[in-house]
Amino acid sequence: MSKKIHKQIHQQDRRRTIKTLGVAAGVGLVSKYSPSLFPRAYAASEPIKIGAQFHRTGIGASYGRWYERTAAAAVKLINDEGGINGRPIELIVEDDGTDPKRGAEVVEKFATQHKVDVAYGTLFSHVVIGSSPRAGELKLPYIVVSEGHHVASGKLNRYVFQPGITDVKSQVISMAPWVAGNLGKKVTMIFPDFAFGHDHRDYFSTAIAQQGGEVLELIAIPPTETSFTRYFPRVPKDTEVLYHVMVGPGVLTFVKEMGQHFGSKRPEIFGFIDSLEAVDLATPQLEFLEGTYFWEGNPRYAQANQTEYDKFFRAAVGVDGNGASLSDPKDVSTYAHMFGCWETLFIIKQAMEACGYNSAADRPAFIEAMEALTTFEESRNHPQGSKVFNPQIHQSFGHQYISKVEGQRLNVVQKTSIEDGMYEPEGDYTKMAL
Amino acid sequence: MSSEQAKSIFLHAGVLAGLFLLQFFLPEYHHLSVTRIMLLAVFAMGFNLLFGYTGLLSLGHAMFFAAGMYGAGLSAYHLGWSVPLSFMVGIACGVVLSLAIGLIALRTTGVAFMIVTLMFSQVAYLTIVYFTTYTRGDEGLVMPESARQFVLFGQQLSLTHPGTRYNLALMLLAIVMASVWLLVRGDFGRSLIAIRENEARTKMLGYNTFLIKLKVLVVSGTISASSGAGYALMFAYIGSSFATIQYSIDPLLYTLLGGAGTVLGPFLGTALMFYLIDITSEYTSAYLLVAGIVLVILVLFFPRGLLGAVRNRWFGWLP
Numbered sequence: 001m002s003k004k005i006h007k008q009i010h011q012q013d014r015r016r017t018i019k020t021l022g023v024a025a026g027v028g029l030v031s032k033y034s035p036s037l038f039p040r041a042y043a044a045s046e047p048i049k050i051g052a053q054f055h056r057t058g059i060g061a062s063y064g065r066w067y068e069r070t071a072a073a074a075v076k077l078i079n080d081e082g083g084i085n086g087r088p089i090e091l092i093v094e095d096d097g098t099d100p101k102r103g104a105e106v107v108e109k110f111a112t113q114h115k116v117d118v119a120y121g122t123l124f125s126h127v128v129i130g131s132s133p134r135a136g137e138l139k140l141p142y143i144v145v146s147e148g149h150h151v152a153s154g155k156l157n158r159y160v161f162q163p164g165i166t167d168v169k170s171q172v173i174s175m176a177p178w179v180a181g182n183l184g185k186k187v188t189m190i191f192p193d194f195a196f197g198h199d200h201r202d203y204f205s206t207a208i209a210q211q212g213g214e215v216l217e218l219i220a221i222p223p224t225e226t227s228f229t230r231y232f233p234r235v236p237k238d239t240e241v242l243y244h245v246m247v248g249p250g251v252l253t254f255v256k257e258m259g260q261h262f263g264s265k266r267p268e269i270f271g272f273i274d275s276l277e278a279v280d281l282a283t284p285q286l287e288f289l290e291g292t293y294f295w296e297g298n299p300r301y302a303q304a305n306q307t308e309y310d311k312f313f314r315a316a317v318g319v320d321g322n323g324a325s326l327s328d329p330k331d332v333s334t335y336a337h338m339f340g341c342w343e344t345l346f347i348i349k350q351a352m353e354a355c356g357y358n359s360a361a362d363r364p365a366f367i368e369a370m371e372a373l374t375t376f377e378e379s380r381n382h383p384q385g386s387k388v389f390n391p392q393i394h395q396s397f398g399h400q401y402i403s404k405v406e407g408q409r410l411n412v413v414q415k416t417s418i419e420d421g422m423y424e425p426e427g428d429y430t431k432m433a434l
Numbered sequence: 435m436s437s438e439q440a441k442s443i444f445l446h447a448g449v450l451a452g453l454f455l456l457q458f459f460l461p462e463y464h465h466l467s468v469t470r471i472m473l474l475a476v477f478a479m480g481f482n483l484l485f486g487y488t489g490l491l492s493l494g495h496a497m498f499f500a501a502g503m504y505g506a507g508l509s510a511y512h513l514g515w516s517v518p519l520s521f522m523v524g525i526a527c528g529v530v531l532s533l534a535i536g537l538i539a540l541r542t543t544g545v546a547f548m549i550v551t552l553m554f555s556q557v558a559y560l561t562i563v564y565f566t567t568y569t570r571g572d573e574g575l576v577m578p579e580s581a582r583q584f585v586l587f588g589q590q591l592s593l594t595h596p597g598t599r600y601n602l603a604l605m606l607l608a609i610v611m612a613s614v615w616l617l618v619r620g621d622f623g624r625s626l627i628a629i630r631e632n633e634a635r636t637k638m639l640g641y642n643t644f645l646i647k648l649k650v651l652v653v654s655g656t657i658s659a660s661s662g663a664g665y666a667l668m669f670a671y672i673g674s675s676f677a678t679i680q681y682s683i684d685p686l687l688y689t690l691l692g693g694a695g696t697v698l699g700p701f702l703g704t705a706l707m708f709y710l711i712d713i714t715s716e717y718t719s720a721y722l723l724v725a726g727i728v729l730v731i732l733v734l735f736f737p738r739g740l741l742g743a744v745r746n747r748w749f750g751w752l753p
Contacts, residue, residue, distance in 0.1 A: 056719040057719050057721075057722070094715070094716070095715050095719055095721075097715075099675060099680075100574065100671060100673050100675055101675070101676070104669060104671065105467070105470065105712070108463065108466045108467075109463055109712075112461075112462035112463035112465075112466060113461070113462075113463035125572075125573045126572050126573050126574055126673050126674075126675060129573055129574050129575075129576060129671065129673070130574060130671045130673055132576065133576050133577070133669065133670035133671055134669070134670075137594045137670075148573070150573065155576060156576065193563065193564070193566075194563050194566060194571045194572045194573075194674075195566055195570055195571040195572050195573040196572070196573075198566050198571070222560065223560075223563060223572075224556075224560070
């Protein structure tokens, strides 16, 4: 009898075991092939993968070098403080070669080979614009630090954001009130004859007219030009302000020849620091810039009223009070732009934590969490200053700095308000399908 | 049909069949990469027709690629034309531009031809940048949503779908490969090789070498333009960087690596160069130096490229 009962119990146990194994195997199979039905619980140690698309080579390499250092510093800080949702960040860097074709390939690689959670980067507009269709079609969030107007123009797609840096339109229009009020209203513009220069031409011409000023002459310099002497005689004699945005390797020649042309009888001169990012202001050819003014996204030189946040940011990235590397004073940073890489990573963290991001299946929730952001207060995570984020155009608006070259350093003379750079939205990404 | 011809047909058809089957096994990233490789290989095949078979080294082939790219891209972007129609516009732009360039540039030879094509290509690049209002110059344009869908033979196709892109790229590659194969094996192909080997003698034999070179330049430019048009429509972006000198040098490198004067060489060279850069860039930012060293070694030990060496040593029948 007891033997029979024992046999029955044994058979029941075996059936139960087989059932349990069957259910377990079934659940395993279903969860493997239907991750949305059984969301995978990630171990705390499994990293959040962020694909970083940087300019390691090509014309943007000096920017890329500092973008990478800044991103590494922010990742270290975030990881030291517990990561995102308790998981560390793994930054996977790929070189886009400052080339839109390679940029698009890198985005594909992030999405399909590295299987990153989000992609992040880069500066040059053509790389961002060339990469964004692939990000949108692969449904990979692509959060850029480019300062181009392309994101805010509404012409990209719902997966592309620019929350950590302002766009060129905002930067340019916020300069006009100060330029008109302090330097003069009769402006001559010298700009490179391609899209970046044309943005300045169009946005500033409109903005200065709204301040009661006028553009006397527009001087477009072809991108292949190596000498600028023949362009300066075209500057009208009654010019009060010369506005320049020359970029690229010719900038030293440009400044030198501008000095040779005008000498001591020059108009007020205002430029964008983009031309001289990663360039030491003590370079001999730049002497003529003494007493001229520059837009800066973030002041390169530590100011007398430096915030504790800026102090912390410099120390974390390894930048001294002159905006150069702590280990090599000749290695000048791209300080006016690179803060965007720092701030963007904290914004990604904020959005991921807000939506309880777990895996790639949560990307739509992440997009919606990004679109729920509205303001970023000046803080250690946002050392450049407070910002207002417009979810319709996926673009932040913030303060700009105007600095004067004095004793081969830049001293801030004006910090614009956020409102100075705001404009009506030109699109609405939130209406696009996810 | 001779046995050599049969072998050749079998090899080329086998490569195309292999590429068709490969799409079912490739991991996602390589599926996307092979799509790009096939399109760029078409560009290199166009270049090879002029350089490898005729001996004319153009340093401005990016202008033909860009002509196709902008012809297709601008008509889709500004005029809202359908994908097939825009693609045809891209090809038409390639025909017109290569004919115009050929009529002028073919009055020169050797180094002068290289310089003239380089100059015209620079003009094409600056033209794109100059008309920023329409092209957005260096920034470029993203193709609108309307240019991502189209109907072909009653089928609704989406260019956002990787399988569609892969098979369209394969179709273009197959058409171009078959056309080049037929062309180089026929009388016309033999006249091209005759010009490459000794133009003066070919002329003396009664051939109008200028006309032959003009024809091959138009075919070469048109093939390159078809690649550019395909690239614009499939990857939804056009930009002036595709008209820079770098994109004139790329097909030269692909062709040299794979084997100039072979039908499959440009495809092989494109694939090898793509993965050489893709893999080495993960380890070093000096990946172009690595690519350069590989090319130097190749030129030293395999001056006719990989398939050129294979043809010399083992398979003389390789076209």
